[in-house]
Structures are given as C-alpha cells and as structure tokens.
Amino acid sequence: MAKPPAANQGKFPTIAFVNLATVPLGIDLRRLVSALDKQLQRDFVPIWGYPATLYVTDKPKPNEWQIVFLDDSDAADAMGYHNLTKDGQPVSKVFVKTTIAAKQKVSVTASHELLEMLIDPGAQMWAQASNGRFYAYEVCDAVEEEEYVIDGVAVSDFVYPSFFESWHEPMSTRFDHLQKVSRPFQTLQNGYQVVSNGAVAREVFSSGPKEINFQEVEVRTLHRSEYRKEMMPGGTPSTPGGAAGSNAATAHAALLEHAGQFLTTLAAMRDPLPGGRDPFDLMARRKPGGVRDPLPGGDPFEL
Template structure:
C-alpha cells in the first residue's frame, strides 16, 4: 500500500489536531477514493528529524512519499508544492499562511495533496480529451489531476474539511448526461471544470513547444492561481512542483455552469 509520511513543522498545529485530521483523510482515502479508483494509500504521522527539514534527504520518510506542514511558504526550507526529490521520492507541502490567504482549510489542502500524491504513480500523466475552449477545436492532452477541476468543492468527514475529487469517468467521453463525474456529485461534466477550479492541458497542435496551458473556470480560480504564483516568485530555483512549472502559460477565464462553489 502506498504510504505517505506526514511531518508537522508548524508552531500552531498540535499533534493531537494533526492526528484527528489524518484519521479523517485516511478514512476518505479508504472509504471514498479507493472504491472508485481501485487503488489507495495511507497517511502516517512522523516526528520531525532535526531542527530544519531536508527534503532531499527526507529523513522522516517511513513510506513512499512525504508531506510537510509548514507555517509559511517563504520558509527557506520550502522546495515545492508537490514534486519529487533528487532521489525520486514524491513530496509536497501544506503552507498555513498560503492556505489562509486562499481562504482554504489546511485540512482540505492536506487532503488535496495526499490524493494527488497517491494518484500520480498509478495513472497516465496525460489523457486525450476535448479542447477546454470549445469542441470544434482539435483535441488536446489533459494533465491527470484528481482535485484541481473541483478544488473549490469541499465536504466534511468527522468534522474535518476535505477536498472533493473527480472519478475515473471524468476522463471518459461524456456520453451520459446523468453520469457522476466527481465524488460530491456537482453536475461536473467530463473534462470540464467547476467554478473556482482550473485544469491544465497540453495542445500538441501548437508549434514550437508552446502547447502547455491552463484553463480557468472563472476570475476566482485565476486569482487563486495568481496568489500561488506570487508566493513562489522568490524561489525561482525551487518552484512549486507541477503547479508552478505551468506558470506563465496563456490561460482563458470562462464561466462554467454548474453547482455553486463551496469555498473553504
């Protein structure tokens, strides 16, 4: 079973509270995520090793991946949002100040990052599908993300706020209008995006290798993305994983009809 080590390096989250959140996310993975996707994982709280973290050494790792909780995204220790170390170990961060600025519950961010770390090694990174800007355009390759399209839709488990996620049917042709494409049933359609969310894609039809792009559901989702980009602007050598590798690509805000977003 894929295991993620959770390391608390904040000054504000108690270990008791962290264990409560981790139990809820573990229940989400086992009871909600795994039955649909056919694979899962488990989060395990580990104690910090040393006064500062070393993501390349990952001394706290007791599994296959590692997630750090930090008070600030400006920490000199911060290497990325979620990516891999030089040793090939997947890792990620939950920054409390960035969560507050985005209006997100840190537990939802932890849930989001954990689900994507679990999904990454199991799935194709690109899935062919319709162009987000219109069905008349040639098909593109969508990045395989399980939370981004519904990132503003949340739900509770045992009083803990966790992230909604898409189902495998999201990456299939939308030939059944009554079909469910995400766990919370928000009327999301295949390869579409809910209010507050965004999707990344690669257009192989563009010459010169400039085909990477991001499609935003609305101005709110574009603003959230910009906040994350600014948070990483002082760390050009260590950008925020896949999210920031796509920064600077052309994106088109467009309102998408559907269920109203539940903001964290």
C-alpha cells in the same frame, strides 16, 4: 544529492505526515490524518483502487512518501523540499500560512494534495480530450474548493476516472464524489485545470473571480501545476492563448506532427512489391528470369 525516483517498488505506499510549520494548522494533525484515512478507505479506494497507509511522524523512513506542512514556499526552498525527498520518494507540500492567507482550510488542502499525489505522484500524466488538448491528470483541481465533512473535518471533493474519459455523454454517469460535475473535463466555478497542446501548458478557469484570486491571492510557487508547466517543451506561455495554438508551436511539437503525418501516409500506401503473403519472402517476390541466388543453399546466412 537526491536519488533517482523509486516510488511504489511493487507495493502500495506508506505516506508520512510531517509538520514543520511554525504556525498552528488549526486542527490536530492526528485527527486530520484519521479523517483522511477514512476518506481514502471509504470514498477514494473503491473508485480509484489505490490504497495507502497514513501516519504521523517527525522522522519518516527513506522508502516512505511524505506530506509536509510548511509555513510557505520560502520555507520549503530553505529546507530543501521540492518534488522528491532526498531518498527519491514523492513529496507533497501544504503551505500553512499561504493556505490561511487565501482563506482556505488546511485540512482541505491536505486532502487535495494527498489524493492527487496518490494517482499521479510524478505530476506527469495527461488525458487527451476529444478536442485534441491534453488535461493534467489531477483529481482535485477541477473541483477545487468543493468540500465535505468527515468526523468534523473538511476534506476535498475529487473526480472519478470517468472525468478523464471524453466519450461519456453529459449526465450519463458519475464524474465526481459530490456529483457537482456533469460532463468530462468540466471545470467548476471555483476550480481550474492545467491544459496543454503538447508544446505549452497553462491554467484554464471557468470564472473571472477564480482567475483573479488564483493570480493575485493564491501563491502557487513549488506547486504541482508549476512543475507541470516547467516540464513542457515550450515552457510557460506568456499569453492566455498558448494552449489553443497549432501543434507545431515548437520544434518538438512540429516533429511529432510530421511523424504522425508520415505514419498516416505510410498506413495508406499499397504494397509496391506484390508477392507472397509474407512481405519478407523475397523469393516469392522474384520476377521470373530475374537474378538467381549467387550463393545457392538452404540458409543464405549459412557461410
């Protein structure tokens, strides 16, 4: 049985890279991890401030996070790799056969998974845009397939914190490493994002070809995006319009909506019992000639 999550424990993580794939990665794993370490230290940490120690092993320690290379999601399921290690640590999976079949690079996928796991290891953080919708706090999805090279190794573009800050005007600051994004929450042509209204979640795309490729070629079983959708109160919607519906789409969302209305009304109310500055100063609120304290004394609880 997996132990409860125990990520971080007050220190930055050590991430073990474990290759369990039966097919070639197309790159030496140590060379890949060296390039990812340079990306992390040189490009990512100065922006996000979240370092980690990376190394290759076939026997990760119980307190280490893991990035595991597997053939596909069937292999992951058979070997018991899901969202946490058996010791309750975050784990990301790179499906080698699946990645190659989709004509993508294993190194870019590994970079993508590493950076996203560092910022949101539990795949549970969301950012609210000015339109009221919630966008998954994933730092590579919106810029997916945008890449650059470090020491001959292709790695993934990533967004900056400003990407999730809706108050920025277009072109007013830098939103991603390669400067392809021009405004908050923008989805590039080959990217996608998971968007929610608080009840259901779905993917959104900026191009038809990407959506078709996503649905027909790219296998997302056991992916972070699927986990996010499963965790929503309303589950995965069956229609594309799910994320744009009313916030009262489910009982859970309706409860939040009515609670918000109640608090708004409460905040607008005037004090129905004017009196002293302290609303709990009942003696100051007492009308002249009203009921007197039946138990006179200093402390009413001093029996």
